Amino acid sequence: MLLLALRGLGLRIVPVDKTLRQLQQAVRSPSEPDPHDRMYLELPADLAGEVRRGLVLNGVAKALLKQAIDEVGRDLRLEHLQDVKSLLHRFVAEASVDRKTDHVAAFMREHARELESADCVLTLLHLEVPERLEIAGTVLLPLGHELVPAVPELTTELNCTAYISVPCRGTNYPNMAERARKQAIHALGLLRAGLEQQNVYHPWQLRFRLGERYAFADRLAGWTRQTDSAYSVAVDGQTAERLATLRFMRVPAVPANDLDRRALLALTWIDRSLVMPDRLVAMLFQFFALEAILGDKAEGRKSLGLAFRRTMLGHVVSGGWPAPEHIYYQYEDVRSAAVHGSEPPVVTDQQARRFGHDVIRTLDEFLAFAETHGYTKRAQVLSALASHEDAPRVLEHLRARDPEWNDFEHRADR
Incomplete structure (x- = not known):
């Protein structure tokens, strides 16, 4: 049900459970690793023994480990994790040393979090909104609207003329803000194309865009440098x-x-x-x-x-x-x-x-x-x-x- 709900919000779900289970099985496989396609991992001190100090992954396990590292960062339940590589290296070590325990379930119990819901409000430049409007799954808000968090990050940006609010779910606010920015850019693109079809707007009037600031009510506020920002340069x-x-x-x-x-x-x-x-x-x-x-x-x-x-x-x-x-x-x-x-x-x-x-x-x-x-x-x-x-x-x-x-x-x- 959770995955269906997230898909309904337009989120691309990448659950890592299946890959972790395949990785656990591959680590426990008795097949000999190819000397040209293998990976050596040193066991953590608490798992190493007198004789066994590390383990060698075969090509399949090596590829699955790389895939799992990538998918953990895209699984919204785990996107808050830091140093994912070290966590998964330990997962592999534990799966190899203790072959009876289901380390996938243990990993998810320890690290997965419930998804939080929040609205990310971003600044808009050169777009005036006299009233609350819903556009392509987002909400456009005028200056001073009650749904706009009263934080300096939003109220002090130069040339800000309105705001756009995007519903988000996840466990990492900076990542959620980045997804909100992409959704907002998509909505503004649709709005821009729709306005052009009205045949009453000058092309220069369609150059509105996102500002640099964003906020999640009282939880987090920040800014993202525009990709077209310029820096000064000196030529001698x-x-x-x-x-x-x-x-x-x-x-x-x-x-x-x-x-x-x-x-x-x-x-x-x-x-x-x-x-x-x-x-x-x-x-x-x-x-x-x-x-x-x-x-x-x-x-x-x-x-x-x-x-x-x-x-x-x-x-x-x-x-x-x-x-x-x-x-x-x-x-x-x-x-x-x-x-x-x-x-x-x-x-x-x-x-x-x-x-x-x-x-x-x-x-x-x-x-x-x-x-x-x-x-x-x-x-x-x-x-x-x-x-x-x-x-x-x-x-x-x-x-x-x-x-x-x-x-x-x-x-x-x-």
């Missing part, structure tokens, strides 16, 4: 001198030829990616920049062609071997999925930064290569890379790295 003379060595810093605002036009288009997409807080959208912009300089419409599978030309540039300009995997795998998983209507994977900060850094470096190498040979058109650069004497060597290098390249056909006559 030494930095300016280093910037002057970058070839793309000389791209003119008014292009003189096809090469300049392509470079300026790439820079426009790069600039948009650097100020875009959404990592997925930022990566899409970075792919657009990459395709502006290295794209070939005639190719069937464009991801490998892009990756090949990027590797060629890095090799002939900088003398290195840039790893191209993040281009062709992310092209399929991120770029193609998003453009063609599939659900793309989560893009991490590290992925986005690494890819964005490499795209800018690729542009610099593209312009340096063109300048060295006196090229003024993108087609000249692509043709030179395709017919370069090192192209077969680069392809051989790529095939040695990844069998994905075995079916790639290099065209030297493009």
Whole structure:
């Protein structure tokens, strides 16, 4: 009944009980661990004996332990736990030493908590609400409404024009606040699309958004930094001198030829990616920049062609071997999925930064290569890379790295 009720609130339930039971069984399995797929755990002092100081998990138990660590954090009854890894390591040790006790039931009795219900109230910017309104499972509240907690976190935020209240359940208030923020963003997105359909609002009027503050009545109040927040940066003379060595810093605002036009288009997409807080959208912009300089419409599978030309540039300009995997795998998983209507994977900060850094470096190498040979058109650069004497060597290098390249056909006559 509890799980059905939570699903009714739109919460994605991930009960860890089943995985813990499978883990307990796997730990007690007599199968020999694969020496190439195993994990050693040291037993806690109170469970270790004179002879046995640790235990070795086989591949199945190792995978289930990793899965359980992930699921504990998503089981709302257990989301309050700290140092989950240590708790589950002890669970595994106890299951191995004491094979008669049901440690799953004991673990849940000790650590699971009853879910608490609370309303999370968040600040709104640039949206005026004259009265209490229900929108997509949330409640919009005007300034001074009795349901708004009278705490400084809510009443002192600059430009706050209203509030949004989201019902929450869980055992960890910061996590509950994060879920409330996602639900509020969803509701505001629906509201924004609905208002647009009324044909009476200017697009600028649809730019309302969440503020940074939130509160759970008298239980907890806090703030969340906006993803589009900006920090001050200082640029000195030494930095300016280093910037002057970058070839793309000389791209003119008014292009003189096809090469300049392509470079300026790439820079426009790069600039948009650097100020875009959404990592997925930022990566899409970075792919657009990459395709502006290295794209070939005639190719069937464009991801490998892009990756090949990027590797060629890095090799002939900088003398290195840039790893191209993040281009062709992310092209399929991120770029193609998003453009063609599939659900793309989560893009991490590290992925986005690494890819964005490499795209800018690729542009610099593209312009340096063109300048060295006196090229003024993108087609000249692509043709030179395709017919370069090192192209077969680069392809051989790529095939040695990844069998994905075995079916790639290099065209030297493009």
